[in-house]
Amino acid sequence: MDKKDSFNSEEFSSPSDCEIEDTETKEQTHRNDKEEESETNNLANNELIKAIAQTLETILEENKNCPDYKEIIKKQKKMVFNADSIPNISLEDYLARIQIYSNLEKNTLIISLILIDRLSKLSDLVLTYYNIHRILFTSILLSIKYNEDCYYDNKFYSEIAGIKLKELNALEYTFSYMIDFNFFINKDIFRKYEQYLYHYKD
Numbered sequence: 001m002d003k004k005d006s007f008n009s010e011e012f013s014s015p016s017d018c019e020i021e022d023t024e025t026k027e028q029t030h031r032n033d034k035e036e037e038s039e040t041n042n043l044a045n046n047e048l049i050k051a052i053a054q055t056l057e058t059i060l061e062e063n064k065n066c067p068d069y070k071e072i073i074k075k076q077k078k079m080v081f082n083a084d085s086i087p088n089i090s091l092e093d094y095l096a097r098i099q100i101y102s103n104l105e106k107n108t109l110i111i112s113l114i115l116i117d118r119l120s121k122l123s124d125l126v127l128t129y130y131n132i133h134r135i136l137f138t139s140i141l142l143s144i145k146y147n148e149d150c151y152y153d154n155k156f157y158s159e160i161a162g163i164k165l166k167e168l169n170a171l172e173y174t175f176s177y178m179i180d181f182n183f184f185i186n187k188d189i190f191r192k193y194e195q196y197l198y199h200y201k202d
Contacts, residue, residue: 045099048109051200053092055113056136059127072126080167080174081131081138094133098140101160102152107190111143112136114185114193115175123178137161138171146183 063069076082089097098104116139119125127135137157144151158168 045104045106045109046096048106048197049095049099050092051197052109052113053090053095055197055200056091056116056127056132060129060132063126063128069128073128073130076126076128076131079125079131080170081125081134082128083130083134086129087133089133091132091136094136098137098160102140102144102157104140104144105148108140108143108147110190110194110197111147111185112139113197114189115139115142115179115183117193118179118182119175122180125178134161134163134171135175138168138175141168141172142175142183 063072066072087094095109099109116127116135119135119139120127125131125135137160141154141157154168154172155165158165161168163171
């Protein structure tokens with residue numbers, strides 16, 4: 001006995017060559033539009049990325065000049081955010097890499113800086129060249145999940161960050177715990193950071 005279709009095959013006609021061609025054209029146009037949107041978004045965020053990177057660099061240099069900087073490094077050595085050595089990549093290049101692969105929204109970048117500031121205020125953690133890359137990436141990951149409707153799983157982001165999935169999960173939890181799982185950002189605070197970054201001067 002022939003296998004019976006789950007639907008009446010005769011009710012469904014095959015699309016004509018024109019319809020197939022039209023569908024392929026629409027799909028290609030959609031892909032092109034998404035690529036253009038991604039490229040435009042990346043270009044629009046370049047100045048914002050630069051402002052965030054330079055803001056963090058200023059903080060790092062100020063902290064580095066503290067008399068007890070070596071003691072701070074030693075004290076924080078075993079923290080999950082600390083790397084064994086200072087990463088070769090600059091903060092601006094690191095942010096640009098994240099932007100390329102994640103196509104971050106503008107607000108996500110701004111929120112990430114707010115969360116880093118919140119982490120510094122609610123904990124004894126001091127930003128250093130040994131921990132800033134992991135802190136920055138974790139803040140962006142949390143900002144993506146807070147602000148954006150669609151995002152990838154942590155395995156994808158661990159590949160962008162260049163760290164193991166288990167380690168990224170630990171970073172995410174530790175950061176969240178240290179800010180008391182408080183991700184709420186009111187409009188006034190957001191505007192304050194937004195205005196600062198858009199008026200940032202070298």
